[in-house]
Amino acid sequence: MVAGVHCVVAIDGPAASGKSSVARELARRLGFAYLNSGALYRAITWYLLQRGVDPRDRAAIVQTIGSVRLNCRIEANELRVRIDDVDPTNHLRDDPVNRAVSPVSTVPEVRQIATAEMRRCAKERSLVVEGRDIGSVVFPGTPHKFYIDAAPDVRSRRRAAEGFLDEIAARDRVDSSRRASPLVVADDAHVIDTSNLTIDEVVDQILARLRKEHLPIPRRMNFYYWLGYHLSRMLARVFFGFRIIHRERMIQRGPVILAMNHQSYFDPPLAGNASDRAIYFLAKKSLLRAPVLGPILPKLNVIPVELEKTDRSALKAVIRILRDGHAVLVFPEGSRTPDGSLQPALPGLGLIIAKTRAPVVPMRIFGAFDAWPIGGKIRLGPRITIVVGEPIHFSDADLERGGRDVYGSLSRRVMDAIAALQLPAAKVDNRVAQQNSASILQQ
Numbered sequence: 001m002v003a004g005v006h007c008v009v010a011i012d013g014p015a016a017s018g019k020s021s022v023a024r025e026l027a028r029r030l031g032f033a034y035l036n037s038g039a040l041y042r043a044i045t046w047y048l049l050q051r052g053v054d055p056r057d058r059a060a061i062v063q064t065i066g067s068v069r070l071n072c073r074i075e076a077n078e079l080r081v082r083i084d085d086v087d088p089t090n091h092l093r094d095d096p097v098n099r100a101v102s103p104v105s106t107v108p109e110v111r112q113i114a115t116a117e118m119r120r121c122a123k124e125r126s127l128v129v130e131g132r133d134i135g136s137v138v139f140p141g142t143p144h145k146f147y148i149d150a151a152p153d154v155r156s157r158r159r160a161a162e163g164f165l166d167e168i169a170a171r172d173r174v175d176s177s178r179r180a181s182p183l184v185v186a187d188d189a190h191v192i193d194t195s196n197l198t199i200d201e202v203v204d205q206i207l208a209r210l211r212k213e214h215l216p217i218p219r220r221m222n223f224y225y226w227l228g229y230h231l232s233r234m235l236a237r238v239f240f241g242f243r244i245i246h247r248e249r250m251i252q253r254g255p256v257i258l259a260m261n262h263q264s265y266f267d268p269p270l271a272g273n274a275s276d277r278a279i280y281f282l283a284k285k286s287l288l289r290a291p292v293l294g295p296i297l298p299k300l301n302v303i304p305v306e307l308e309k310t311d312r313s314a315l316k317a318v319i320r321i322l323r324d325g326h327a328v329l330v331f332p333e334g335s336r337t338p339d340g341s342l343q344p345a346l347p348g349l350g351l352i353i354a355k356t357r358a359p360v361v362p363m364r365i366f367g368a369f370d371a372w373p374i375g376g377k378i379r380l381g382p383r384i385t386i387v388v389g390e391p392i393h394f395s396d397a398d399l400e401r402g403g404r405d406v407y408g409s410l411s412r413r414v415m416d417a418i419a420a421l422q423l424p425a426a427k428v429d430n431r432v433a434q435q436n437s438a439s440i441l442q443q
């Protein structure tokens with residue numbers, strides 16, 4: 001996924017085939033937002049019932065929804081629907097809505113409103129959308145289409161187990177036989193029968209297929225990464241009172257550059273702890289030949305680069321990682337600080353930003369230089385803290401500013417954001433304060 005271009009995974013199928021459960025879990029695993037299109041049709045149906053409109057009276061429906069405002073917002077990766085500024089969420093599964101939703105959904109004007117709103121949402125976020133006509137009508141252009149099904153008796157049992165009175169056979173009939181966007185298997189959809197599958201098994205099948213379709217799937221932490229992640233945090237806490245301030249600002253999905261000042265060899269594993277997912281790191285090729293640690297490094301997402309010769313390979317590696325939708329740690333200064341102060345940023349970071357448009361999360365590490373200075377020994381005692389800054393998103397205008405030095409100016413903007421990060425007031429001691437002002441003067 002290239003930054004700025006959004007993906008849609010379409011999941012269609014009849015009632016109780018497992019669409020919602022599968023789509024929600026899939027969205028979580030992909031880092032996409034989850035959009036349940038049925039909720040839009042249910043919201044419109046509830047709205048009509050509220051106004052006493054007969055769900056089989058097309059003319060009345062068309063007249064009533066003429067000026068309706070249907071609005072979707074993605075909150076915490078889930079859809080929130082509002083209709084004429086009212087949130088109908090608690091009524092979407094009411095019995096009268098269950099009974100009326102399929103006839104209402106046959107009305108082309110109703111479908112137009114819902115379809116337009118879904119397409120608008122897809123301009124904002126990558127989505128997993130589930131429904132009846134997502135692959136065939138709403139997003140026919142997406143290459144990622146699935147149709148999930150299950151035997152009618154299995155589906156009836158599933159609904160009954162949920163305690164709903166839902167005549168799904170009747171809804172299936174209306175949904176499949178209507179003229180406007182009926183429930184059909186899109187020509188290029190991948191069909192999965194879920195009768196004997198668990199939700200996780202269906203999600204795994206879909207993910208395997210998406211991998212074949214070259215959709216980048218965020219990696220779960222492998223065992224080595226997981227161990228390194230937790231061990232580094234635990235040891236750093238015990239020996240250096242390690243803490244991360246404003247970790248909630250981290251972007252946990254999609255491409256992102258973690259940009260931090262570089263003080264010591266402790267920095268990469270500690271910076272990795274600011275993210276919930278496995279991020280990528282760059283390291284000199286020679287490090288991978290080191291005994292013991294060398295062979296494990298690729299499992300820790302360490303990408304070998306020829307840092308000694310030229311940093312072209314490093315730039316290419318970072319751009320590839322970001323285009324695949326992952327997070328990567330970048331040190332804008334290039335190498336460790338010789339004296340604890342911040343160094344000027346190299347233009348490489350600006351080039352990466354310009355080529356990928358990935359957002360940057362600025363981070364500043366304090367205390368790691370005192371704990372392990374360049375050319376010195378490890379000293380226990382200094383407290384290590386990382387402060388996470390607000391993410392920076394770059395616009396077209398940002399890329400036009402700065403003229404020929406555009407890369408340099410983008411890098412400097414990030415370095416300024418890093419320099420602006422401070423320890424919480426009560427914790428700033430004189431030494432750090434001096435270090436901060438000296439650093440900012442250097443910019």
Ligand code: CDP
Pocket residue numbers: 014015016017019020037038039041042101102103105130131132133134171175
């Ligand atoms: O969850 P369940 O499969 O029972 O239904 P839903 O996804 O909430 O959808 C409720 C109804 O909305 C369906 O029975 C269809 O009549 C209609 N619908 C539609 O026509 N097109 C969609 N893309 C989604 C739902």
Ligand code: CDP
Pocket residue numbers: 013014015016017018019020021022158159162194197198199202
């Ligand atoms: O959205 P849709 O109506 O297609 O189905 P759902 O609401 O996701 O699933 C209906 C019920 O079937 C839920 O209680 C699921 O937990 C259950 N289910 C299942 O037991 N096994 C599956 N493979 C899929 C769903």
